[in-house]
Amino acid sequence: MALIERLQKNIDAGNRRGEIPMNYVYTAGRALDEFFKTIRDKGEFIRAKCTNCNLVYLPPRIYCERCFSKTEEKYVNVPNKGIIHTFTVCHETYQEEHKDTPSIVALIKMENSSGGLLHWIGEVEPEKCYIGMPVQAVFKPKKDREGGILDIKYFKPST
C-alpha cells in the first residue's frame, strides 16, 4: 500500500506488540512545582492570573500563553472544586485487559479559573456521571503525598 493510500477499515491498520524502554526526568518548572508542593503540603490548589488580560491559570504558569505577559508573582488559593467538562468510561486497562470495574477519566474545569485538570472520577457509578457534574478533589492522606498529580486520589461528586 502506498503511503498516501487511505485505510478504509480500521482493522486494515493492524498493530504490533513491542516495548520502548525510556528513562526520563520531567522538569515541572517554577509554577507547576509550586502547584504540586501546595497540594502535597496543604491539600490545596493555587492559580496564577495574567497581569495583562486577566486569564486565570490552574495549574499556574509564569507567563500567559495568550498574550505572553507575566502572571502575578503571588499565587492565590482556589477551591478544590470544578465541573466535569468531558469524560470517558474505561472498560479496559492500558494493557488491553478487561476491567471488572470500569473507571472514569474526566477533564475537570476548575472553579474560578480558565484551566482544568485531567483526572479520575470516583464515588459515582459511570451511568450517573454527566457533563456539568460538580466535583471536588479527594487527596491522599498527607503522609502518602509525594508532590505530584497523583496526590489527588480522584474527584468525587460535590454539591
Ligand SMILES: [Zn+2]
Ligand atoms: Zn494574558
